[in-house]
Amino acid sequence: MTAPHIVWLRRDLRLADQPALYAAAQEGPVICVYVLDDEGAGNRAMGGASRWWLHHSLQAMDRELGKHQGKLILRRGNAADEIAKLAEETGAAAVHAIRHYEPWWRKAQGRLADRLDLKLYDGNYLLPPGTVTTGSGDPYKIYTPFAKSARQCLPQREVLDAPSLTNPDEWPDSDDLDGWNLLPTKPDWASGFRDAWEVGETAAMAQLEDFADRVKDYEDDRNRPSIDGSSRLSPHLHHGEISPMQVWDRLTRHTGEGAETFRGELLWRDYTQNVICQFPAYPSESYRDLGGEKLWRNPNRGHVIAEDLEAWQQGRTGYPIVDAGMRQLWQIGWMHNRVRMIAASFLIKHLLIDWRHGEQWFWDCLVDADYGNNGVNWQWVAGTGVDSNMFPRIMAPLSQSEKFDAGDYIREFVPELADLPDDQIHDPDDKHRPDDYPAKIIGHREARERALSAYREAKGE
DNA sequence: GTTCTATTCCT
DNA sequence: GGAATAGAA
Secondary structure (H helix, E strand, O other): OOOOEEEEEOOOOOOOOOHHHHHHHHHOOEEEEEEEOHHHHHHHOOOHHHHHHHHHHHHHHHHHHHOOOOOEEEEEOOHHHHHHHHHHHHOOOEEEEEOOOOHHHHHHHHHHHHHOOEEEEOOOOOOOOOOOEOOOOOEOOOHHHHHHHHHHHOOOOOOOOOOOOOOOOOOOOOOOHHHHOOOOOOOOOOHHHHHHOOOOHHHHHHHHHHHHHHHHHHHHHOOOOOOOOOOOOHHHHHOOOOOHHHHHHHHOOOOOHHHHHHHHHHHHHHHHHHHHHHOOOHHHOOOOOOOHHHOOOOHHHOOOOHHHHHHHHHOOOOOHHHHHHHHHHHHHOOOOHHHHHHHHHHHHHHOOOOHHHHHHHHHHHOOOOOHHHHHHHHHHHHOOOOOOOOOOOOOOHHHHHHHOOOHHHHHHHOHHHOOOOHHHHOOOOOOOOOOOOOOOOOOHHHHHHHHHHHHHHHHHO
């Protein structure tokens, strides 16, 4: 009868390179538990797409534990309360968890540490957020110097193998996963998701292998939406089915420009955590005030934005590249990174809608929705962020579409346009535009001028 | 050693 | 505009 050790899982649903699980397994029998805590996250409760992914990821985690004759315990409610309750129920010696930096998780970690022996480990980032500092000891705000400094500290630690596990004498009760209703019910919007993704640790490792074969072409292919050039690791990384250190380690053999650029993308993940550690409300509030109320169109000032917002959400703006991106998001819960920038820029500048509406939509629709990444990337496009002010740089969606060769991408996700020739696909004229595809919601030149004059006006009359 | 300032650059 | 750094004061 040795006291069991609880491993509190969150977005770290893996056996390998999982420092909390690894440490707990050294100590004694292990009970892995996941708590669904919508209340603690408040308005940052997981969106629909993330919940779809979570369902399958929890299933996969239970399967992996099953290979060791173990299982995953599920509980629902306030995470700190539920973990404390479970610890008491099972007479656990300690609770082990990977440290997370979203404000609600920091709060829950603090509450739990007051009540029991909570052992926290770093493991979901290449370097523990807050540890890379400027010459004067402050945390970085700007990506480039951050990444330069971080690169010099890497690699930091060894990748851990999956530990061998001992089971407790008795398993505590567990919720039934299906009872959580994480999957869609009435309209089944997830059929595209099922075709696009394999969820879980095994699938994540396979995806890494697949990407390792393609990383040499990453430099060019990552910007071409119709090519399978990006890693597609983001949802696996977000849910912690694979650790960034495993990815870094696997790619260290690759020396080319592509691998170097991709390592920069992994460091971007670390960077966004550093930003939200310094500014916990960053994903919900502009860091730099560009004129606030005056800049964006606002129902309080008589602007009707609901229709434009809806057209953007549904992929009916009349700009094929934007519409393809938004429909890809709806169909598979993910959007190509290049297109994310084009679509975000379009909402903010062409439609002059507050970036936070876009951030919310992405939060709900992305299987890789991540508090730090989503917030930092939206503020980057909006020009309201910690880095330079990008607002006056207005992307031209039509030339972006041509430049990055998005023709086949548009054909895939905007089927009305599938038959258009290359010279019409990016910007169909009235003769070629099918009846069921909308005309442009606003002309590019007109939108550009509206945005720039609103910007000048908001800045200082 | 500490503060000031010039310079460079911002996924 | 302001963050980061390096070199001056």
